[in-house]
Amino acid sequence: MAFYSKYKSILTIIFALSVAIVVLFLVRQNIDQRPIVKEPVQYIMHYHKNDMEELKRKASELKSCQSKLVERELELSHNIQRVKELEQNLREALTNRAEYILKQPLIFAITPTYKRWTQKADLTQLCQTLSHISNLRWIVVEDSEQKTPLVTNLLSHCPVNSTHLNFRTSQSLLNIVNTTDKKPQVKKPRGIEQRNTALKWLRRQYRHGEVKGVVYFADDDNTYDLRVFDEMRPTKMVSVWPVGLAGGLKFEGPICVGDSVKQWYAYWARDRKFQIDFAGFAVNIDIILNTKALILTTSKPGYIENDFLEQLIEFYDLEPKANSCQSVLVWHTRTEKPQMFYEEQLNKMGHPSNPGIEV
Amino acid sequence: MAFYSKYKSILTIIFALSVAIVVLFLVRQNIDQRPIVKEPVQYIMHYHKNDMEELKRKASELKSCQSKLVERELELSHNIQRVKELEQNLREALTNRAEYILKQPLIFAITPTYKRWTQKADLTQLCQTLSHISNLRWIVVEDSEQKTPLVTNLLSHCPVNSTHLNFRTSQSLLNIVNTTDKKPQVKKPRGIEQRNTALKWLRRQYRHGEVKGVVYFADDDNTYDLRVFDEMRPTKMVSVWPVGLAGGLKFEGPICVGDSVKQWYAYWARDRKFQIDFAGFAVNIDIILNTKALILTTSKPGYIENDFLEQLIEFYDLEPKANSCQSVLVWHTRTEKPQMFYEEQLNKMGHPSNPGIEV
Structure with missing residues (x-):
């Protein structure tokens, strides 16, 4: 007891500090579970999670969009080629033939x-x-x-x-x-x-x-x-x-x-x-x-x-x-002069041919 | 001083607790700056930041890809229409005309x-x-x-x-x-x-x-x-x-x-x-x-x-x-029978016409 009395103050301080350290330890241990500390991280995580899922979805959409685009570009180039061919065909069938003839x-x-x-x-x-x-x-x-x-x-x-x-x-x-x-x-x-x-x-x-x-x-x-x-x-x-x-x-x-x-x-x-x-x-x-x-x-x-x-x-x-x-x-052909035996005779008989008919 | 001596132990405890609280406060204040606490959050933030930037870039690419795709689809549909028209034109110029004739x-x-x-x-x-x-x-x-x-x-x-x-x-x-x-x-x-x-x-x-x-x-x-x-x-x-x-x-x-x-x-x-x-x-x-x-x-x-x-x-x-x-x-035309006056005479004179020439 003489030791305690002699170092009472010091021991008290040590005790208090120990208590404080224990409290501190407890407090520190508690930080990750404490809502007020956890909340922003989870919030960030949550916020990013939605965002990222959206972005990941979009990224995969981009992939399919890009492959579709390649497909369409290919199809388009085939079609442009086909249009060119058809137009060429038509042009040849019309203009080029005419040009050829005119030459x-x-x-x-x-x-x-x-x-x-x-x-x-x-x-x-x-x-x-x-x-x-x-x-x-x-x-x-x-x-x-x-x-x-x-x-x-x-x-x-x-x-x-x-x-x-x-x-x-x-x-x-x-x-x-x-x-x-x-x-x-x-x-x-x-x-x-x-x-x-x-x-x-x-x-x-x-x-x-x-x-x-x-x-x-x-x-x-x-x-x-x-x-x-x-x-x-x-x-x-x-x-x-x-x-x-x-x-x-x-x-x-x-x-x-x-x-x-x-x-x-x-x-x-x-x-x-x-x-x-x-x-x-x-x-x-x-x-x-x-x-x-x-x-x-x-x-x-x-x-x-x-x-x-x-x-x-x-x-x-x-x-x-x-x-x-x-x-x-x-x-060197010649067309035979037709024999108009009866034309005059019909005229005389009063049955003239229709003069409005050109022969 | 009599007061201090009488309550020395209590005051010491209060002091120690105060020190502990200050320490605790300081420690707590320090949590956010402490690397060991800060690191995972920053890591998450950093990781997500790169990821998100990539994803955001991709998302904006998706937008342009989609608008390009719409453009191409439109162009393609115009081209398909044009091909159809041209093929129709050709068909009409060839088959349909033939069909019409065959009818x-x-x-x-x-x-x-x-x-x-x-x-x-x-x-x-x-x-x-x-x-x-x-x-x-x-x-x-x-x-x-x-x-x-x-x-x-x-x-x-x-x-x-x-x-x-x-x-x-x-x-x-x-x-x-x-x-x-x-x-x-x-x-x-x-x-x-x-x-x-x-x-x-x-x-x-x-x-x-x-x-x-x-x-x-x-x-x-x-x-x-x-x-x-x-x-x-x-x-x-x-x-x-x-x-x-x-x-x-x-x-x-x-x-x-x-x-x-x-x-x-x-x-x-x-x-x-x-x-x-x-x-x-x-x-x-x-x-x-x-x-x-x-x-x-x-x-x-x-x-x-x-x-x-x-x-x-x-x-x-x-x-x-x-x-x-x-x-x-x-x-009712007739082609005149040609007069072959000289054909026989030339034959007699030994100048026959080339029998290989068909007339």
């Missing part, structure tokens, strides 16, 4: 025509033939004082691009017919001044080098295989080929070896440099535009084509076509 | 033909005409023992669907020609047995109701306005229209009032019930298939068409076409 040399088909019973039938037939040919201008020259309604109407209904001209054959060229039945007709043929009318029109319309094209004399009673137009289109100077049923022969025209004309197969006027029918040659338009060449009204019968070509080229300028002159792609 | 009644054009100088030219011309017409079958019947290479070759190069038949005209029908020059030819015309060969072929190919179509006799030297095929296509029984340059007249055929045939414009054989040329009528194929009607080899000259139609229909069955018979859409 081809233009064919100027010159057709003299005159009033007769079979005129409308013949022009109808020729319209059907020419409407198969792309990039062609049909120059129809009527032998008449005025353009006739029949031809005007026919051309307006024909899908071929056309130019309608007219020139009445001069009186001096009419009735110069030297024929006897069953003999070759060696009269001054029709169409000379009409063809010249077309040549003059071409020279008024174009200057040399202004248009890529070829000039062909296409009579309205001839028959044309469509391939003859493909053959003539690339003509550089003057291209030639045989003509069926011409010159009193099975065919008339050049005899060729490869790319050269060697001689002619003809009977009539064998001294001609160019023994060929109008249906058997085509001329590059620049050769026409370079000269003032015309069909001559002074030519001897049968020399008309020859005398025209002599103004344009030399013999060696000729370009054989139609399988080196081995194929007949054009026929 | 039209089929035209069976029957053409008898025989060997002559102008045969190839005439068939070439007719091929060009018919190749403008959709949904047409060209039945070409040669008057020959065998199918000839000329016609076989021509048909193989012609874009028209065709059937090639042949039948050699019987000896009994040949040379029955009663003509004097400058008078109408009233011979037994060519092509009777060839037309019958085509009719029999049709009856072998089809049963009644099996095909929607119309039968037309299209000679190879006639001229056809393309509109005549539009006119004949919807024929229910037998449709009729005038034929230009036929029967020795400007035109021959029906005189119509509205939808009825009233009488005929003709000179020859005016007692005929049907005063019309082969080129002037078309028959619904079921009318052909319903009967065994044939072109009669026993018919009087000029009565051939009449006797055939009498087997098929009554007068009131006729359907006027071509603007109530006011338009000529077909011409």
Whole structure:
């Protein structure tokens, strides 16, 4: 007890401090459980938990969104490709085809025509033939004082691009017919001044080098295989080929070896440099535009084509076509003059045909 | 001091407790700063902070991804629409047009033909005409023992669907020609047995109701306005229209009032019930298939068409076409027989024409 009394104060302090330490320990132990200390952490944790779950959900959504986006981008690029292809197809089917056609040399088909019973039938037939040919201008020259309604109407209904001209054959060229039945007709043929009318029109319309094209004399009673137009289109100077049923022969025209004309197969006027029918040659338009060449009204019968070509080229300028002159792609046909036995008789009998019906 | 001595122990305890409380307070104050307490919270906060920043970034990415996705989906749907439209356009330009054409009644054009100088030219011309017409079958019947290479070759190069038949005209029908020059030819015309060969072929190919179509006799030297095929296509029984340059007249055929045939414009054989040329009528194929009607080899000259139609229909069955018979859409043209003046002479002179060239 002497020890206690002596160190009473110190022991008391030690005791108090011990109590304080125990209390402190207890208090400290209690911190994590004490609501006031735990609350903010849990709150943070809770707050973050909701937030994070939301964010985690969004992150996984992002993943699926991104993979969908890749899918869609792929699909889109396929579709854009498909649209491009389809548009290309359409463009090729429409514009490019037209462009391709417009790049081809233009064919100027010159057709003299005159009033007769079979005129409308013949022009109808020729319209059907020419409407198969792309990039062609049909120059129809009527032998008449005025353009006739029949031809005007026919051309307006024909899908071929056309130019309608007219020139009445001069009186001096009419009735110069030297024929006897069953003999070759060696009269001054029709169409000379009409063809010249077309040549003059071409020279008024174009200057040399202004248009890529070829000039062909296409009579309205001839028959044309469509391939003859493909053959003539690339003509550089003057291209030639045989003509069926011409010159009193099975065919008339050049005899060729490869790319050269060697001689002619003809009977009539064998001294001609160019023994060929109008249906058997085509001329590059620049050769026409370079000269003032015309069909001559002074030519001897049968020399008309020859005398025209002599103004344009030399013999060696000729370009054989139609399988080196081995194929007949054009026929010098004529439509028979119909026999109108009964037309007049019916008129006399008082049963005239309806004049409103155009034939 | 007496007070202190008396309460020394109590005061000491109070002091110690006070010190303990201060210490406790200080300790407690220090909790938040103490690393061992602070660390987990900060760690959580730090961990979550990185995580959250990443997640927040992803969430904002999701937003942009979603808006991009909406954009792409929209673009895609536009593109799918465009593809559909383009495919529809192409389909219409190709299939639908074809379907439309295939729904039209089929035209069976029957053409008898025989060997002559102008045969190839005439068939070439007719091929060009018919190749403008959709949904047409060209039945070409040669008057020959065998199918000839000329016609076989021509048909193989012609874009028209065709059937090639042949039948050699019987000896009994040949040379029955009663003509004097400058008078109408009233011979037994060519092509009777060839037309019958085509009719029999049709009856072998089809049963009644099996095909929607119309039968037309299209000679190879006639001229056809393309509109005549539009006119004949919807024929229910037998449709009729005038034929230009036929029967020795400007035109021959029906005189119509509205939808009825009233009488005929003709000179020859005016007692005929049907005063019309082969080129002037078309028959619904079921009318052909319903009967065994044939072109009669026993018919009087000029009565051939009449006797055939009498087997098929009554007068009131006729359907006027071509603007109530006011338009000529077909011409009974003939191609002139070419004069081969010089062919033989050249042969005699030893300059034969190249036999390898087909004319």
